[in-house]
Amino acid sequence: MNDRDPRSGEAPPPDPRLLRIDALFEQALDLEPAARTALLDRETADDPSLRAEVEALLELAASEAPQLQPDAVREGPLLRAWADAHPQAPADEDVSGRQLGQWQLLQPLGHGGMGTVYLARRADAEFQQLGALKRLHMTLGSREFLHRFAQERQILASLNHPGIARLLDGGRDEDGHPFLVMEYVEGEPLDRYCDTRRLDIGRRLDLFVRICETVAHAHRHLIVHRDIKPSNIVVTRDGEVKLLDFGIAKVLGDADAPLQPMTRTAMRMFTPEYAAPEQVAGGTATTATDVYQLGLLLYELLCGQRAQDAGSGSAAALERAVCEIEPPRPSQRVDADAAAARAATAASLRRRLRGDLDNIVSKALRKAPERRYQSALALAEDIGRWHRRRPVQARPEGFGYRGWKFVRRHPFGIAASTAMLALLVAYAVTVTRQANAIAHERDRAQAEAIKAQQVQALVLQLFEGADPTLSGGNQLTARELLDRGWQGIERELGAQPEVRAELLDTVGEAYRQLGEYDRARPLLDSAIETTAALATSRPLLHARAQRSRGRLCIDEGDYDCADALLLQALATYRAGVAGPDTDVARTLEELGRSRFHASDLAAAERYHRDALAMWRQLHGEEHADVATSLDNLGTVLRHQGDYAAAEPLLSEALALRRRLLPKTHPYLARSLSNLAATRVNLGEYDSAEALYREALALMRQSRGARHPLVALVMNNMARLLQAKRDFEGAEAMLRQALEIRRETMGERHPEVAMNLNDLGLALAESGDPAAAEQYYRQALDAYPADHPWRSATVFNLGMLAEKRGDLAAAERHYRDALERQRIDYGEDHERVGIDLNRIGIVLHRQGRMDEAERSIRQALTIFRKRLPADHPRLALVLVPLGELLTDRGRNDEAVVLLEEALKLRRDAFGDDDARTVAAAQALRQARERRDQ
Incomplete structure (x- = not known):
């Protein structure tokens, strides 16, 4: 349909002056100020008003983005002149009730860039029909707008x-305003439809594929939509998807005379938050533009966040936001609300988006159009491959392309960012040189060159995060740097197995340290596989891969796997050296860590003592490795119940680390937490809380808020809060820790189970036994069948049974826990004492006095051996033993014990604490019976 002037019936010719202004504006826009002034001096010397028009447009382009501020555009001299010549109604005038052609306007449905949409009813007598009538706003009216509106009719x-x-229909009203009537679609915008129904990722992707197929249909008709966004997509009650508003669509290969814009700046037509880079830069819109906008739509469907933030800044800021800044991956933008709207937890949603879906979105959102999917159907087909669990076509952009773009934009950024990961570079370079020293001389030069290239490539991509256009002006985390760098270079690694093994091990270990176990595992497995073929010629390289994978086995709770790998690595290292060796000491340390987590505390102590002796031989006393070994050994002793021996080792480790390490080092946080736990065991609660709070802040700062070591500190601190009767604070902290652990470790892991157990304990002590039992049962399901920590949960189930009055069940649970804990911890461990104490209490309540007294006295012997004389936990045994002796008529003995218990609790908790009140009441009863 051709656009005609309503007065002449002919298409009006373009205004030569407007064309001249636009041409000068286009030339001047890309020039530096001096060159721009020279151009205007030369071209407008005889026409000051022409210069004024162009300068006004240039000023407008440098101010707030005009496409976001139509009032500012209308105030420009060029458009003001047009408005003077074409008086019109205000843009926001509500013309409901008027009749346009055969259509009666009922009410506004919405306002858009080109017009207002009304709900309309067909007014003729032939049939009843509703439609969505769009009436053009003439506020920005121009010949181009009239042409575009006519074009929209033809497109639709x-x-x-x-x-x-x-x-359905189209025409002009009596005032000359064009309008067209479209099918009225009742439904909800796509994003609201998905969120209100909590559609999961699979169902959202099904809808998205249908949208891609619709867009592909338009592309086959040589039509580009150019404004794909959630509000332009409606889902009906029947679940049908409708794409609306081809109002700014462009016909490819339009044979008509080209449209003549007033100015490029004033007439850019797009929604900034959903604009493609070529739209913002004034380039040509193609099918790749719609692919980019489909990528923006997919990003929002997956994680609930917009990929790009146009803000309300200048045109330059908008161009930077859209054309330069790479959005974070969808998996990095997930929060709890978004996950709930997708019928998932934050952890499970992140895991599902990670990898292929992240890569699919990234490919659709590449800044260069030619590097995106070739079509909307190609994007839909990759989604289909993901559904079928087949390899997708999307891969991270290659290093060569991104590296060239980065260096060109920021030649000095690489040098500045090098400091951020200097240790990683030094490590990679060092192991590369060691490998070359062992390699055959014939291949030495070639291997050196390849390794240097690969290390350089990895480092450059890691440091690319220093580019502020990629990080949105923020410093990227280490995890984000690794994601950007490693995924781009992994497939570009050469055929050199030594290079591959070293880089796989380095990056896999980095991911492990970050708590990204799912990402570390395939890299470290690949390193094992790669070095296995080199085990004869490069045994130390294979041992290193085994040790790294063994570390990850410990983190994942597979201690048999860890022991097997670490023992093999230890044998290899010992075979290659004669005396003290760093690799031997480090492997001993990891074996101690594995045995500790498996609750084989005797073996753990032995390994850690051997490691400490070797570190002292290698470094003396003042060294960070010595501090680590002290910390490990002290932690083992604490878990053995030897708090008096553990405390000085942990204090020494912390003091060493404070002297030797940076103030933000994560090992400081670990020392603080371990020492705090021991201070809790020793009853020094105020000191322990201060240490925990410092540890938590430092661990969050150094590791990130979602790291499993943050969860470890939170779990330990929650136990302190429970001891101080702050059950609400303890429960909140335990829930946060549990979310982090499930996210990083999955559902079945000893630390997840321990967290569930502690949460149940907090709920039990705060008065919610039903909820507590649910968490205890979940904990038992999460533990491996023979894990030693299970006994603590069995004991806690006994506590619930005892509170319900089911003394037989309580005794059974306590005895089951006692049997296992004697095996795991020995006869005189504090946990064994706790079991014996509770068994004695239950026996007392059943009237089995002799058995009860024997059990409680055994517990008191263990407590006095393990705890200082002024420790308040002694009262846990002193009070029930005093009550038992009172009931047996041995009141003098009871009073002595209860007086000791009251003093301990009063000193620790004050007179008003419930525990102190209970001890005072028991003492008062014993005294009354004694004095009778």
């Missing part, structure tokens, strides 16, 4: 697809 009339709202 040519499209016949169930996913596109049909054109």
Whole structure:
């Protein structure tokens, strides 16, 4: 349909002066100020008003983005002149009630860049029909707008697809305002439809594929939509998807005379938050533009966040936000609300988006159009491959392309960012040189060159995060740096197995340290596989891969796997050296860590003592490795119940680390937490809380808020809060820790189970036994069948049974826990004492006095051996023993014990604490019976 002037019936010719202004504006826009002034001096010397028009447009382009501020555009001299010549109604005038052609306007449905949309009813007598009538706002009216509006009618009339709202009618009203009537679609915008129904990722992707197929239909008709966004996509009650508003669509290969814009700046037509880079830069819109906008739509469907933030800044800021800044991956933008709207937890949603879906979105959102998916159907087909668990076509962009773009934009950024990961570079370079020293001389030069290239490539991509256009002006985390760098270079690694093994091990270990176990595992497995073929010629390289994978086995709770790998690595290292060796000491340390987590505390102590002796031989006393070994050994002793021996080792480790390490080093946080736990065991609660709070702040700062070591500190601190009767604070902290652990470790892991147990304990002590039992049962399901920590949960189930009055069940649970804990911890461990104490209490309540007294006295012997004389936990045994002796008529003995218990609790908790009140009441009863 051709646009005609309503007065002449002919298409009006373009205004030569407007064309001249636009041409000068286009030339001047890309020039530096001096060159721009020279151009205007030369071209407008005889026409000051022409210069004024161009300068006004240039000023407008440098100010707030005009496409976001239509009032500012209207105030420009060029458009003001047009408005003077074409008086019109205000843009926001509500003309409800008027009749346009055969259509009666009922009410506004919405306002858009080109017009207002009304709900309309066909007013003739032939049939009843509702439609969505769009009436053009003439506030920005121009010949181009009139042409565009006529073009929209032709576009919609040519499209016949169930996913596109049909054109019903069109024309002009008596004032000359163009309008067209489209099928009225009742439904909800796509994003609201998905969120209110809590559609999971699979169902959202099904809808998205249908949208891609609709867009592909338009592309086959040589039509580009150019404004794909959630509000332009409606889902009906029947679940049908309708794509609306081809109002700014462009016909590819339009044979008509080209449209003549007033100015490029004033007439850019797009929604900034959903604009493609070529739209913002004033380039040509193609099918790749729609692919980019489909990528923006997919990003929002997956994680609930917009990929790009246009803000309300200048045109330059908008161009930077859209054309330069790479959005974070969808998996990095997940929060709890978004996950709930997708019927998932934050952890499970992150895991599902990670990898292929992240890569699919990234490919659709590449800044260069030619590097995106070739079509909307190609994007839909990759989603289909993901659904079928087949390899997808999307891969991270190669290093060569991104590296060239980065260096060109920021030649000095690489040098500045090098300091951020200097240790990683030094490590990679060092192991590369060691490998070359062992390699055959014939291949030495070639291997050196390849390794240097690969290390350089990895480092450059890791440091690319220093580019502020990629990080949005923020410093990227170490995890984000690794994600950007490693995924781009992994497939570019050469055929050199030594290079591959070293880089796989280095990056896999980095991910492990970050708590990204799912990402570390395939890298470290690949390193094992790669070095296995080199075990004869490069045994130390294979041992290193075994040790790294063994570390990850410990983190994942597979201690048999860890022991097997670490023992093999230890044998290899010992075979290659004669005396004290760093690798031997480090492997001993990891074996001690594995045995500790498996609760084989005797073996753990032995390994850690051997490691400490070797570190002292290698370094003396003042060294960070010595501090680590002290910390490990002290932690083992604490778990053995030897708090008096553990405390000085842990204090020494912390003091060493404070002297030797940076103030933000994560090992400081670990020392603080371990020492705090021991201070809790020793009853020094105020000191322990201060240490925990410092540890938590430092661990969050150094590791990130979602790291499993943060969860470890939170779990330990929650136990302190429970001891101080702050059950609400303890419960909140335990829930946060549990979320982090499930996210990083999965559902079945000893530390997840321990966290569930502690949460149940907090709920039990705060008065919610039903909820507590649920968490205890979940903990038992999460533990491996023979894990030693299970006994603590069995004991806690006994506590619940005792509170319910089911003394037989309570005794059974306590005895089961006692049997296992004697095996795991020995006869005189504090945990054994706790079991004996509770068994004695239950026996007392059953009237089995002799058995009860024997059990409680055994517990008191263990407590006095393990705890200082002024420790308040002694009262846990002193009070029930005093009550038992009172009931047996041995009141003098009871009073002595209860007086000791009251003093301990009063000193620790004050007179008003419930525990102190209970001890005072028991003492008062014993005294009354004694004095009778």
